[in-house]
Amino acid sequence: MKVDLTIAGGKVATPSCIFEADVYVKDGKVLAVGKVDGVTADREIDADGLLVMPGAVDGHVHMMDPGHTDREEFNTGTAAAAVGGATTVIEHHRTEPPVLNAKLFKEKVDYCGPKAVVDFSFMGGAVPDNLNELKGMWDAGAVAFKTFTCALHGVIPMPPGNLRELFKTLATFDGTTLIHAEDDSVLRVNEQLLRASGRKDYMTVAEWRSEDAEMVAIMTAVHLAGQTGARAIFAHVSLPDSLYLIQEAKAEGIQVFAESCPQYMYMSHKDLVEKGPWLKFAPAVRSAEAAEQMWVELEMGNIDMICTDHCPFPKEEKAAGIDDIWEAPYGIPGIDTTMRLMLNGVNQGKVSMERLVRVMCENPARLYGLYPRKGCLLPGADADILLLDMNAKDTISNDDIVSKCGWTPYDGMEAQGKVAMTILRGTVVAENGRPVGEPGYGEFVPRLGAE
Amino acid sequence: MKVDLTIAGGKVATPSCIFEADVYVKDGKVLAVGKVDGVTADREIDADGLLVMPGAVDGHVHMMDPGHTDREEFNTGTAAAAVGGATTVIEHHRTEPPVLNAKLFKEKVDYCGPKAVVDFSFMGGAVPDNLNELKGMWDAGAVAFKTFTCALHGVIPMPPGNLRELFKTLATFDGTTLIHAEDDSVLRVNEQLLRASGRKDYMTVAEWRSEDAEMVAIMTAVHLAGQTGARAIFAHVSLPDSLYLIQEAKAEGIQVFAESCPQYMYMSHKDLVEKGPWLKFAPAVRSAEAAEQMWVELEMGNIDMICTDHCPFPKEEKAAGIDDIWEAPYGIPGIDTTMRLMLNGVNQGKVSMERLVRVMCENPARLYGLYPRKGCLLPGADADILLLDMNAKDTISNDDIVSKCGWTPYDGMEAQGKVAMTILRGTVVAENGRPVGEPGYGEFVPRLGAE
């Protein structure tokens, strides 16, 4: 038969195993996976020597658009996603206005659509006084609701009492929340003390976003999730001890999950001391021992998903913190580099390729209700495909960053393993580190089952 | 030899065992315990058939004076203490002004002294902005610092971040805190929801002060105590599950302790539904199963001290809640009745007499730095002595209440076991349920080791 696209001769990586197979694509969908003679294709891509994996679903990005287009725009950010290997991005918060009801949700969908280089979904925001808006956003296709236990970026925080009500509300429609879990009061007191002491050095960040802030917030939320039966994902978990709290609760049937990011595996206090504002983000980096253990936890299955927490700022905004760390905003870019860093981890033997596909594709797609349209290469799935050159060794460089911010904290680091090509619904959207897709090709992907 | 007082022919109850012995008192102190022929006494009290125990140290009372003398006065309250069997009361909060520094602490000592019928100590208050005043109060004799995790009675609450700083401050001088542990946000959200729903019925109290409020606050504080090495006592713990959190932490060397009160053993939801404002206090009563299990935990050693949380209001103030439970203030009187209720528990076989002496005398005296001056009958200790008639069966009645409030939620309940006589430093201050001591005889007892 005639198909639109064949990815031929590669090895397909799934959460279960890696096997030799071609991937046949028609009408933007995976038609078949295997080896069938006599199939012709409009385009045949030679994947010999390459790994073929599903496009990543990045469950945690901040594209800053609308509202802060000096930092990133939806087209630049999604172009960077394409290069970085994420064929679906899920955005939440840090755009203006915040998405707190169905009307705003739909307006944002409409606004972003024409700029999207890759497919996208949104979370709604959950704040103390919009709980009755959540079902409307859910029905409009929101994949989950982002909430904060601490004040950050002007978001109204959810202390335990409000969190419990959020959980109860979610339980009525089997909804999901992604929680930025740091205890607000611990952070606030840390800040007061550090400011009072006149501290401006780079370690200030780690002392401000202290480990106990994360532990206290997660411990509390896990308890309340257990009481209410809600499903909660903890964003950017930074500590092995926090992971244990989450995984032990799972054994008792509590629906809690852990997201983490490469910065908690690659970076530690000594990097912060060196790089200061370029590594200022929340939660902060931890000890080198904790960072190394995070790789072990990942392979052990104690981290459910790896996302980027892409939160870009122009160099100028970050540079404001060089002499006074307080002046730099929280957040680093990550969408260009996360997959490279994780592939490098595979090459270093720290994590298996199969585990990577699970935590970067299947699990986020599944937990956010996009599976099996996204997150896999099963027949009928969107033909979102990455070709990986696992042998390519190269130096990560600011010059190659596609995100509007134009820099990365990993500048100068050598890494092995690259995304050679990114295909979205059968169409190549990035190749050799450069985006080739068109803004507007990316589509809104509602939570499956919505409306 | 000649002594001032001999308590002859009774059985002495200690935390270890009960044995036949006379108690010889001279100059207000225990001179000897045993059986010595030839000792004459100015006064010999026949304790034949009676138990002799150390005067109770009530670590949790609110005498309302100065500030709210319509509710209680220091003389009426301490007279009730004498009748109830507490020879030392430790007050904290609910007086005006609050005791937040050494100057106010000393002023309160001076103010209360002339009115005191029994001996007394004070806790200072710990709020977010007076942590640098704590050492001054500690040196002035404060036995601990009372703090609240939730807003109550106008006290500024301590969320986890501030609690941690309190703990760190205490660790510098090996100080102690007594924590009213209910999560502020959980309570606040409960209140909002209950008010919004128009609820005015009596069970509103239990839903407002929900179990998760207590669990979350204790879980968090235990974790932070472990991190900082501080010593923390949890006030009026109402739930077996909370006790487990505390006791398991102890096995790991964390210095946490549990106070409870008879209302969490005798009263449950069905009583609240019946009595409404007369049982409105915080934390609230729990299920009948939990209340029964509290007795088991007590005997098992999982409750470190029993106090009264005496918090009296005139009938009129409480009666305001009869039609609208919101209108009643939080708090019930307890100082007249707590010992009777616990002796009744001994008679019912729910707790041993030895355990009672430990949790009502030795442990509070020890944890609050008054031991062995208070809390025991060892030679050299203050001769604070109770004579107990364990066989006396009687009905608890509002008519017998010495507290200025003039009522008790146990009115009409039959109980077996009474304080026949209360002796403070060798002088009888109550007898047959009536106070006979003079205001001003009571002395301030600073924490041993202070100044």
Next chain:
Amino acid sequence: MKVDLTIAGGKVATPSCIFEADVYVKDGKVLAVGKVDGVTADREIDADGLLVMPGAVDGHVHMMDPGHTDREEFNTGTAAAAVGGATTVIEHHRTEPPVLNAKLFKEKVDYCGPKAVVDFSFMGGAVPDNLNELKGMWDAGAVAFKTFTCALHGVIPMPPGNLRELFKTLATFDGTTLIHAEDDSVLRVNEQLLRASGRKDYMTVAEWRSEDAEMVAIMTAVHLAGQTGARAIFAHVSLPDSLYLIQEAKAEGIQVFAESCPQYMYMSHKDLVEKGPWLKFAPAVRSAEAAEQMWVELEMGNIDMICTDHCPFPKEEKAAGIDDIWEAPYGIPGIDTTMRLMLNGVNQGKVSMERLVRVMCENPARLYGLYPRKGCLLPGADADILLLDMNAKDTISNDDIVSKCGWTPYDGMEAQGKVAMTILRGTVVAENGRPVGEPGYGEFVPRLGAE
């Protein structure tokens, strides 16, 4: 192109999701999964309205042959497997001689090959004095080593000390053990007491194989597995409490896993009381509450694999226990019925189809080193395929049993969901409940990676 076989029009069930796709088979392997026009096939099977799942890997069967061919033969047992939906069976123990070294292992392979209707692997046996034989069996293709903590069927048990040595031996070559975990001394004492009391009634079985026997053995083995780093699977776990021990250890990185069987979900004490010898097996059935909770644990992910523990005896042997339960042997047949029972569970909403594929196909294949040759329908895998009619309602009947024993404890029970057809490496080996494969078609499948 031309293929050997196409399964067309069905829905393919995987551990991740269910999707519409054809399965193309050539040379006994899955060639492709998807929808490709223009592929012709020697045989096209219409799967419209049917589910298509990988053949089950039954990790726990006792075919009794050689040694006890009056009970089962390898051809009758594997024919029953074909009908029941297991395309690979893994046998261990209860044949004569026991397989305790590589020579015996290979002899058994040679002996069973000509009789095999489905593919097969073997475990070796691990006993105290053959630990130095394990590596030889491992290299010969053994997928794991079966061991017993208790005496049963004449096997020499492994108390904790020997178990630890087994674990240490396994750790040297990353081997796996399947443990029958019941504490030998607890069973022995139970037996002594029950015999001494003259008990012969049916509940005797449950009291003999008491819950504490299982808990103690698992607790101990989990601890030792953690100390040694070995990988251990617990056979036929019967209790939710045992599962918690295993799953909590997993969160700490200990490599322990749980196998269970449908008899611990469908059967409980009341069935034992009724059916006596026909439900005599070890461990015994538990309470109805525990059985119901096992379904919850299964769906929650706390059971890693479902096997049959097929252990057939002729009716006469079992009937010996009708008047004296001691006289019946331990074991029940299961290979005909397990898949039906689990499909019935899917229809009842107790477990998802995806979970079932995971615990009956992927997980056993993976844990026993047969994946991805077995246990999935990925391209390149053996074309071991089941067609399921999920709507077929029927009564389980002794008349339909293919196992030589000719009976099932589920006789008379109505169940919904059946295996309509079983395909092994592209060849139909069972259809409509009857075996159609030839003895000798089944092949020995060594552990992948073995010589």
Next chain:
Amino acid sequence: MKVDLTIAGGKVATPSCIFEADVYVKDGKVLAVGKVDGVTADREIDADGLLVMPGAVDGHVHMMDPGHTDREEFNTGTAAAAVGGATTVIEHHRTEPPVLNAKLFKEKVDYCGPKAVVDFSFMGGAVPDNLNELKGMWDAGAVAFKTFTCALHGVIPMPPGNLRELFKTLATFDGTTLIHAEDDSVLRVNEQLLRASGRKDYMTVAEWRSEDAEMVAIMTAVHLAGQTGARAIFAHVSLPDSLYLIQEAKAEGIQVFAESCPQYMYMSHKDLVEKGPWLKFAPAVRSAEAAEQMWVELEMGNIDMICTDHCPFPKEEKAAGIDDIWEAPYGIPGIDTTMRLMLNGVNQGKVSMERLVRVMCENPARLYGLYPRKGCLLPGADADILLLDMNAKDTISNDDIVSKCGWTPYDGMEAQGKVAMTILRGTVVAENGRPVGEPGYGEFVPRLGAE
């Protein structure tokens, strides 16, 4: 009045606190504690500058008599006890015949009485086949039942099944067991491996009695104690991890307790390597870190009693192990030195004097049913009194050993704190390190409440 003895001018140490008081003794009992003028005494002992504590109750000694009088005799051993500060010794096992029923129990009482320099109690032995004898021994005054989970000294071990039956038996009369908890199979396998490898060096002992042997046995016994409600004391616990298992179970209401000995605090692997047979005992010494942590656990309250495990052998018997460690018997003397070692710990600030009185006097007396006759200085108690010179610094020397064995592994070690005088029921039985009591003065002390 006239009394028999006054201990005047000392400080009395109790589990609660230390206070200045005289102790008045009449008819072998404590008459009074305090300061009473005008009391004259037949003998007045000046305790100025000394501590006065209750005589220790040593719950774990092996006097070897009858049966092995070449090693120790009841008179020599109890004379050493007097010098060492134990006024009551509780013996179990290692005498011939073993005490397995009430008749043998009474015979041993009669045999030992005439030789006893201090008071004594016995445990019975519990083995698999004498459970129906336990109540008889209990009624005859046995304070508990010693049992072994491992074979040692020819005792028949109790694996988990039998242990559970022991627990059930004890629960019927609220009895107590003291368990030597090392898993038999772990030890047996360790021994096989060590013997097979030809090991004869001193570390062989620690590898034989491995940590996992203790952990596995305690874990199992704690679980079974929880199931049955029995009260179990674990003998000579050697590891902090084992203590956690025990203390966490306590928080859940399981009646388990921990005994330890100074050898697990003072000695570690490096000492074993140096001293070999002179430190061969079971369980073995552990790492230096574990030994240091045992002091912390002691002060924290995680060790319930300190005993000696006095198990003396003549130098010749031990010396047999110098060239081949297998040839030395298990056991070391301790009764001369344990109190000195613990007082030295008090002087080093590792444990408080109050804690010491609790774990060496009150707790063993209480757990073994001798309290308050023994273990305290309350009026009415036996006047068993130690005078301690806490300032005396001296070198422990074989020359000073009173035990028949004539040596101590602490020979040459300097220690601060000594027993200056030992008084038993008002009579001095040791003074300045030499026994002055008469054999036969010691009395049998039955469990209080026995017949």
